Amino acid sequence: MIYVHNTGSVTRKEGEELDVKAQWKTISPTMIRRTDRFIQLALLGAYQAIGETALDKDTALFMASGQGNLAVFKRLRDQRYIHKQPPKPVDFINSLSNTSGFYVAQYFDLHGKNLNVSRLGFVAEITLLLAQNDLELGKEDQVLLGGVDELQEPATFTKRTLGISDESLLGEGSNWMLLSREHEGALATIDVAKKKMDLSEVKAYLQSIDPACKVAFGFRCTEPMIREIIDGEERERFLYNEACGFYETETLYALNSFIKEGEGELLFINVYEENFRVIKVSLLPRF
């Protein structure tokens, strides 16, 4: 079990406006040059969680992304194959997987482990699990963990690539939390189930926990799938989905929203390729 001390989120869904550059410029006018929107999104979300608080320099930084900095990859592709030019140096640097992690570490003056995890399906769950393992094993005392995904147009193509329905709204976000082994002053605990589950296992898991524990589902969970999992239970659902469209790291938005607005406990269930992963969040008394 690990403790959540701070949370911060920036999110928007398809059709809404979010001027990330303008917002970041008001916070740090000096750290804007050579950053692109993805990096600025990472910085802005991390700042929402940490603000001006000085973190221990050994704090590890774990950053998750489903798509990574896809916009810069597209620019590089266009430079190379359409304009027949070599890549621009700054674009090339920003295309390296952990450049955004470098900028976040530099802004908060962090010198610890800096890990970047990028994959489709369960990227936030896997990154949280890695942080949980490192904290439980005593490899880290504190982890600043975030998930960043930028909305890519055209939306129809992106939805097909991500494997979500045309009716679903896409979103983007940068959601961060400060995790630690330290109980004092914590907002909540997080427990990431280590194993993937099949449908029957996730149903059994849900039936085994306190009926008062609320439940939330990732965007890839369809309504028939949700009905099958709940299976007649009178369990309250935490509906975070209306505020954010789909992006791979929306799991962290759901958890942060519950920590900010919810009460009691939440079981977050996500699915990818017929496998399920669950995360349990328990809010702690606030003084």
Add this chain to the structure above:
Amino acid sequence: MIGSQDDALKLRLKTMIIEECEKEDITPEELADDIELFSDKSGLELDSLDALQISMGLQTQFKIRLGDSKDFRRVVTTINNLADFVQPE
């Protein structure tokens, strides 16, 4: 007309440098024609990565390819010098 006499060309070069180096707080008018671009006096605070960006900007916008860093240091000194190289006559 030699480049250093061509105000329109010099404005294009200054704009390119400011854009490529993301120095949006400086206007082209503030950038003097005869100031050393890579000196403290220019106010641009350019470094080696900026040099690469400018080199790419020259290639994409002016079709000028500078062979190596020696060529770059010879050509990209002042706006006047760069303009004369881009437009020798």
